Amino acid sequence: MKILIADDSRVMRQIVQRTLRQAGHGHHEIVEAENGRDLCEKALTTSPDLILSDWNMPEMNGIDALQRLREGGSTIPFGFVTSEGSAEMRQIAETAGALFLIAKPFTPETFAEALAVAGVV
């Protein structure tokens, strides 16, 4: 599978990749994006099977990127990986079409559970 990881922090993109490996998902191809605009472009050009996105990013945030993708007809499974894990944020994410929201700090087990929900093997 191809997983698109979007976060303006390169450090966090690397941590997410490391956590994917620790969760038993180190065999997937990884594409990186550094903001919501970059995410939308790469979603179109690389056709990922799953998008893992931060919420708060410069140029375009994650929720706006998700809404843009859905408005354009994209059905790519999408999950948030964010420091903001309140009930309100989870509801906004779900309404916009996200499958899950992983709150930072996270564990490999949290990732494994979320990816299982998304049907990623």
Next chain:
Amino acid sequence: MIRDVLAPTDADVTMLLAEVWASYVDAEPLVPGPTAASDDCWSATTTVSGAWRGTVSVQLSAEAAQRAAALMVGVAAATTVEVADAVGELANMVGGNVKSLMPDPSSLSLPVVRAGTITPPSDAIEVAASSVSWRGLPVSAHVHLLTGPEAEGATR
């Protein structure tokens, strides 16, 4: 009055800092310790706006920032860019979790990172803090309540 405004406690901040540190840096326990010297540190701050208004900042000694960043990135020595990125992300994670403890709706700013200290706004009052020692190195987190009027043009 300040005492009527909801705010995280020192214990909340200590817990959040410890959780973030254990998840992304290493499992070495954080113990009470002094704040980093202002002339030898990295700092980052995020701002929460909306139903609750405040800033959440972290401050690390230069050595703590370098060593923490290297562990977060998985390298022997982090570059200056990686140190700034890592310190900003630490502030983002502590800030996001403080935001989740406070009333909704609100929004979290992107982190502002600086080599040195970041002076809080003049209307900011510190309401919670945690100063710890990690491997003998100073790390601290601070929460300030913003008491002045919200700036014009501020958006959620």
